[in-house]
Amino acid sequence: MATKCVGYPSSNCVPQALPDGSWENYGTLQTDRVYGHLWTATEGGTIGAVNFRTGDNASWGDAWLVVYKGTAIVGVSAQLSGQSANTWSGYITIYEASSGSLVFKKDDVLRFGIAYEGEGDANCSHDDGGSGAIQYDNSSWSGSTINDIPDPADWKTSGYNALGTILQYEDAGESSSSSSDSSSSSSSESSSSSSSESSSSSESSSSSESSSSSESSSSSTGPGDWCWGHDTAVEEEYIGNLADGAGTGEVTGAGDAEKLTLTSGEDWILPTVETGAVEVKIVYDKYAAGAGGPGTIQYRTGATKENCEGAEWGDYTVHFTSSNWVQVKVNLV
Numbered sequence: 001m002a003t004k005c006v007g008y009p010s011s012n013c014v015p016q017a018l019p020d021g022s023w024e025n026y027g028t029l030q031t032d033r034v035y036g037h038l039w040t041a042t043e044g045g046t047i048g049a050v051n052f053r054t055g056d057n058a059s060w061g062d063a064w065l066v067v068y069k070g071t072a073i074v075g076v077s078a079q080l081s082g083q084s085a086n087t088w089s090g091y092i093t094i095y096e097a098s099s100g101s102l103v104f105k106k107d108d109v110l111r112f113g114i115a116y117e118g119e120g121d122a123n124c125s126h127d128d129g130g131s132g133a134i135q136y137d138n139s140s141w142s143g144s145t146i147n148d149i150p151d152p153a154d155w156k157t158s159g160y161n162a163l164g165t166i167l168q169y170e171d172a173g174e175s176s177s178s179s180s181d182s183s184s185s186s187s188s189e190s191s192s193s194s195s196s197e198s199s200s201s202s203e204s205s206s207s208s209e210s211s212s213s214s215e216s217s218s219s220s221t222g223p224g225d226w227c228w229g230h231d232t233a234v235e236e237e238y239i240g241n242l243a244d245g246a247g248t249g250e251v252t253g254a255g256d257a258e259k260l261t262l263t264s265g266e267d268w269i270l271p272t273v274e275t276g277a278v279e280v281k282i283v284y285d286k287y288a289a290g291a292g293g294p295g296t297i298q299y300r301t302g303a304t305k306e307n308c309e310g311a312e313w314g315d316y317t318v319h320f321t322s323s324n325w326v327q328v329k330v331n332l333v
Contacts, residue, residue, distance in 0.1 A: 004045070007112065007166040009054075015051070015088055015166065018133045034152055036068060036111030044172035047075050049091035049104040050112055053125040053164030058083040061145045063116035065092055067167065069108055072151050074101040078279070078319070080114075086125070095319045099283055105170075111135055112167040115238045123147070125164035134158035155253050223276030223324075229258045230287040238273075245270040247329075256288070262295055262332035272305050272327040280326060281319045295332035301325060 003012040010169035050065040083089060096102045105109060113134075137152030172224035224237035231239055232255075242260050243251045247268035250261045260268055282297055284290070297316040301323045302308030308325035316328075 002171050003048070003168060004171055005051075005166050005168050006039050008164055009148050010166050013051075013091070013166065015053070015164075032117050032138060034066065034113070034115040035158075035163055035165075036066070036113035036135050036155075037165050037167070038135050038155075039110045039112070039167070041104050041106055041108045044103075044105040046172075047094050047104065047110075047112075047167065047169050049093050049168040051079065051091045051166040051168070052089045052114055054083050054085055054087060054089070056123045060086045063114060065089075065094065066113065066115045067094055067102075068111040068151070069101075069104055071153050071155075073097050074104075088164070093167075095279075095281060097317075099285060105172075111166070111215075113163055113165045124207055134163045140270040153322075223274050223278075224273075226273050227269060227287075229260070231255050231285075234287065240271065240273075242268070242270075249330075249332075259290070260330070262330065264332055267329055267331040269329045270327065272308055272325055274305075274324060275322045275326050277324050278322055279319050280322045282316055282328065295330050298329045298331065300327050306314060 002245050003013065009016045050067065052065055063080045065080065066073055067075040074097050076097060077092045077094055080089075080092075094102065135155040135157055137155055139152060167327075225235075225237045226240055227234040227236035228240045229242045239249075241254075242258050243254075245251075245268050248266040249263075251258065251268075252261065253259055262268065264267040280299070282299070298313040299316050299320060300308055300311040300313050301320070302311050302325050305322045305325050308323070308327055313329060316319070
């Protein structure tokens, strides 16, 4: 596989000089907007990061770099902060919106750029002498999490030609980066998820269900990635059993055949694990396929194991910041 870039003209992923020598701004934007560069994929690959150029004012309110496939959001960055005016952001990691969502195939329609709630007077850069369609959506939306970002059904085409944004991706090479039954693994973090019936689960990623947590409270382990429900040839540093958790669901099997089954109203809580102070991504069905899809995934975090287990549950979306310890719960409503 090779790292490649598409969008605003670049050489080896380094932005090039403008054809007309100057940037312009999308004015003072005080309305909700999603701006994206339109690209019909010429090959398959896996989305990695987005580089974005600000305009004269970078006083963002709630803003994220985003990637859409068709009309659905498939990837999002951490919330933007501290951006300087008239500069490239550098390549900012894009996290999957759902398991495996960053994988695309030839002829998929991708849009990548920025989404923000219009509560400031920031602007982004465009160049009307470049190439490539800019599309946007100005539907009203409100919120401060990625769950509030809309999935525009009716993209509008801008009168300008190029947006200062570049998508970085890994081409598929000889083999696709994700298989039908394995979801992307979570790094420095743990994965968890429940399906109406899930087979082996692995922490960083769980096969049919995986969740992150530090195996019970073993003092012999340090911060790291966890895999739950699968033992053989895993990428994660630590391995745990789904059966080490507790709840109203049912765990059957052992080793690579372990799986968690939930029916409506049931839940399962995995042991508390030490991940370190890192961004955590939860993945399921990485090493084996489950059935019924994941349920609702929740997490809590704290600086100590005790603080974590006393914290409130939050709903998991794309990723979250661990305070050092993490516990994951899956529910089927």
